[in-house]
Amino acid sequence: MPSRAALVRAAHRSIRKGSKSFAAASRLFDRKTREKVWLLYAWCRACDDIADDQDHGRAPAPRPVGTTLDPESRLATIRTLTELALAGEPTGTPAFDAFGVLAREVPLLRDVAPDVIEGFALDAADWRPRSERDMLRYCYHVAGAVGVMMAAVMGVSPEDDDTLDRACDLGIAFQLGNIVRDVWEDDARGRCYLPVEWLVEADIPPGEVTKPHYRHALVPQVARACALAYEYEASARVGAARLAFRQRWAILSAANIYGAIAREVEARGAHAWDHRVTTTKMQKLRFVTSAFTEAQHRAPALRPHPVISRPQLLELVRKA
Template sequence: MPPLSQPSGFSTPANCAACRESIRQGSQSFYMASLMLPVAIREPAYAVYAFCRMADDLIDRDEGGIEGIRILGQMLDRIYRNRPGPHFVERVFADVVERFALPREIPEALIEGLAWDAEGRRYETLEDLVAYAVRVAGTVGFMMTLVMGRREPNVLARACDLGVAMQLTNIARDIGEDAGNGRIYMPLSWLRDGGVDPEGWLAAPRYGPEIQAVVARLLADAELLYDRSLSGVAALPASCRLGINLARLLYREIGREIGRGVDPVKDRAVTSRRQKMRLLAEAAGGRISDLAALPEPAIHSAVSLIAAIAMAPPGRALPAIPPWWNVMGRSEHMIALLMGFSTRAPAAEASGRSSPLVLRPRPDTRSHR
C-alpha cells in the first residue's frame, strides 16, 4: 500500500464500479468472460470496455460522427497530457493509458473505425473489411493484451486475430439488422460474384443461397482466425487464459449457430445458458498450451499499430485499486486520491465547465462487444 500522500491514479472505486455496471448491462458474453479474469486485470479491462462503448455512443450521435470525433479528440488530448477531465470513463481510461503505456495510435484507430461506421462506409474486398475490423475490434485486443501485461509483437498479432474473428462473427450475425439500417458489411465483390446486386438486396433482404454462401465464407475466415488466436491465449499469463479463451469460445459459438441453420436476416443468433455453461466447462477443462501459430505474420493492416506499441515508452506502474471486499484498502485509496486533487485539478473543473459525456448502457452494438 503506497503512502497516503502519494495518489495512485485518477480513478476512484466509484469510477470503476460505474465501468463494471456498463459492461454488465451492455454485453453479457464479455461480462461473463471477464468474471474469469483476476480482479487486478478485471478493473482495467472494464475501463477499456467503457471507453470503447462511450466512443461508439458519441460517434453514433450525428451522421458522420463529426462532433463525436471532436469531443473524443479533446478527451485524448487531456488524457495524453495526464490531465483527464471529471467524467468517470475519462479518468479510468487515463489510468490505463499511463499504467500500460498505451500509445495514442490505438484509441485513435478505434475512433477512425467507428467513424467509418457512422458514415456508412462499405467494403469492396475482404482485405478492406479486415482493415475496418482491425480498427474497431483488433484495437480492443491490443488494449486487453497490454492490460494483461503482454506487449510482445507476436502475442499482439494473435490478439488482433481474435478481435477480427469476433468482428466477422458479428457481421455475419447482424446482416439483417444492418440491412434494416441501410448498412452492408459483407464484401461487395463477394456479393457481385454470387450474382447479388448490393442495392437490390438492401431493398429486399433475404437469406437466399447466394447470401448463405457469403456468410459461410466470412465464418470460415473467422474460424481460421479463432484457431490461430489460441496460440496468443496460450502466451498470456496463466491467470488470464481461462477468461479470454471463454470469450473466444462464446463468440465462435455464435457463428456456429448460424451454420446450424439460424437465418440472420430474420433472427439473431445467440447462445443459450446451457451452451454458455458447456463452453465454460470446455474452457476450464481444455489444455491451452499450443504456441505453434504464435510466429505467424500479423494481419497487414495491424502491422503499424503493433509497431506503435513496440515504440511506446514504458508505463508507470500504479497500484491496483483494492478489491471490493478490502474496505480499508479502498478507503485509504480514496483518501490518497482526495489529497491529490488539490494539486491535480482537471482542466474542465478548473474552467468551471462540466463534461458533455454521458455513458448510456444499451444492448450490444456492432463493435467491441
C-alpha cells in the same frame, strides 16, 4: 477527477449493462486484470455509443428536435474526449476519465487508440468495404486493435509482436462473427460490412442484401466470412496459451462464446436472420467449463498467422 475506485465501479456497471457475455468472461480474470479490462471496456463502449448515438448499444430516450449531433460531430466528440483523457485532464465523462487513468498504467494504449477511433471515422464517412482486405482492415480498427489493447492490459510486452498479433487475430474473429450475425440490423441502419466484390460475385445488387429472394445467394458469402473467423480464432488460441492461467481461461471462454455466434449463423443457413443469434446462460456455462479444461490441458500446436494479420493490416492503414 473521480478516484480510480469510483471509475472502476462505473466501468463495472457499464460492462454489466452493455455486454453480458463479456461481463461473464471478465469475472475469470484476477482482480487487478479484471479492473483494467473493465476500464478499457468502458471507453470502447462509450466511443461506440457516441458514434451510433446509443446508450450501451440501445436506442436512447427521445431527444428534442435539433439536439442530435451529426456523425462528424459525434466523431469529433470522441477524439476530443480521448485527447483530454490521454493528457490527464478531467473530461466530465467517467468512461473517458477511466481510459486516461488506464493509459497511464498501460502505455501501449496511447499508441493504439487512434487506430480504434479510425473505425468510427470510417462509419461516420458512410464507408463500405470493397474487397476482403477492406473488410479485414475495418475489423482491425473496431476489434483487432482492441484485442491488442486487451493483451497489453493483461501484461503482454509491447515487444512481443507475435502474441500481440494473435490478440489482434482474436478481435478480428469476433468482429467477423458480429458482421455475419448483424447483416439484417446493419442493413436497417444503411450499412453493410460484407465486401462489395463478394456481393457482386453472388449477383446481389447494392442495397438489396436483405431482400428475401437473395437470401440463398447470401449464404455462401456469409460462409466465407465464417471460414475467415475460424482461421483467425485458431491463430488467436496459440497466443492465449502463453497467458497466465486465469487470463488464458478468460480469453478461451470469450473465444468459445463469441466463436459460437459464427458457427450458429453458418449452421442456420438462410434462416440465420429469422431471429438474432445469441447464446443462453446454460451455453455460456458450458463454454466457460470447456475453456477451463482447455486452459489446463490443451496447448494448441503452433500455426501460422492468417495471410492478412496485424503487420499487413498496419500497412493497409498507413496507405489509406
